[in-house]
Amino acid sequence: MDDLRKAAETNIKEYGFPVAIDEKSGALQWVDMRDLHLKYVISIENIQNFYEGLREGKLLATKCKKCGELFFPPQKDCPKCMDDDMEWVELKNEGVLETLTVIFVRPPSFASYDPYTVAIARLDDGVKITAWLKGDPQKVRPGQRVKVEVSKRKEGYLMYEIVPVEG
């Protein structure tokens, strides 16, 4: 795309338009001069406690005070009781690995990372959690005992990881 953009800039001078030839097909392309950058701002106002918990090394979920259902990812409302009377509870940070994959072809926004392993584990409370798996993915299998640990990303902020339990 950068090559096309360069060609278009040159061609504005030569031909009078931001155009470029597609290498494979030879077809003439207009190279859009309008850039679009997307960056979202997402409210975490009602799940602040989750992030407070991570700062203390704890993994928190919401629990409906009426029916007792656990919600992870945490949510503000219990749709069953049509109520939002929730409490924050600490999850058991151990469980069983359910499935995993290793992402080789990364999105550009994750390009600074080496291939990473994403896993889903079922915690002993019954809820499931998606996170990166720490360690060699070839040494684990579904059914393996794992724990969830709070760690730091290379950008410097906190996240949580699934870590195999030895033995």
Added chain:
Amino acid sequence: MAVAIIGAGQSKFGTRKDVNVAELAWEAVKPAMQSANVEQKDIDFMVVGTAGMWSSEAAVPALMYEYGKFEDVGSMRVEAACATGNAAIRVGYTAIESGEADVVLVLGVEKMQESPNPTVIELIGRFGSYFWEFENFGLTFPGYYALHATAYMAKYGATEEDFARVAVKNHHYGAKNPYAQFQREISLEKALNSPYVAWPFKLFDCSPITDGSAAVILASEEKVKEWGIEEKIWILGQGVGTGTANLSRRESFTSLRSAAYAAEVAYKKAGIDMDAPYKYLDGADVHDCFTAAEVIAYEDLRFAKRGEGVQLVREEQTYIGGRIPVNVDGGLKAKGHPIGATGVSQAVEAWKQLLSKAENGRQVDVKNGRYLAHNVGGTGHYSYVTIYGLEKR
């Protein structure tokens, strides 16, 4: 009110730098209108399935209204991730069924290659649950389905080679389809030796990034009679299911519950026995965005019992002549996967197969007069199962 497809058309799928969005869409609309023998003034309603984002034009219904010189017609744009095309069919079908419209043009179009590949990968990754899966952990689209594939391998003993055989089959038929993106066969070895995208998926386990369009003309039973239309197929039933946004909220990773539900609804509406539905069908197009997804689809659609879908692959039961031919147009894998066009293209394929218009080497035997299409959006977020038939129910 019964609803028929009275005309169908599609563009060549692939890298289409030679046309813009409107020109690409017209390549499907024109043959659909010509085969239905309808004119612009006959169309009451126009539904356009397009996921967009990667291409420049957002208001495609109006773009096509202008380009195709339509007049006095209602229109809307529909999106349901990779099931966008079948969602568009759903809107057209229910519009006629309810008596709101008599003749509907359903168009699916996507020009994904107007954006560079890295941008498209970035955008498709967001078809899971954005915040908890993509923003935090960079789950790509192949990654979502790979989580299913590894769970299936662990539970039922399937191998990477089993999955590669699905790609070999779909390329075998893609080679016979002049509208397919990839019209060449591949060897098992070539599939197995391609680089990893998201383990256990390699390049040849993944459907490509594609430009393409497909269109059908839907008409009410009344119009079919009034016009004396002979070449037509009927929509016998359609089921729609919804899944959770987060994969972590799913009970199982070896099935898509939304698809199994959609299949049940569709079979019930079409009067098909759920114990052995394949005995009622001549073939099926299933959503093979990734090879393992095709195997899981066999089970969600009850072509095989749980855990036995992989046996169909090993025994080549989904080739023509087997238990049920699947994706003999090349599937998403070889025909290509222009998101909004895929579901409509499955309807075009049902039309071609049931009316015995498919190309040499990929025409199924039409004995039961019924064809099935299975179209999944996101990672099972939206599932559509549609059953088409030569005879009205």
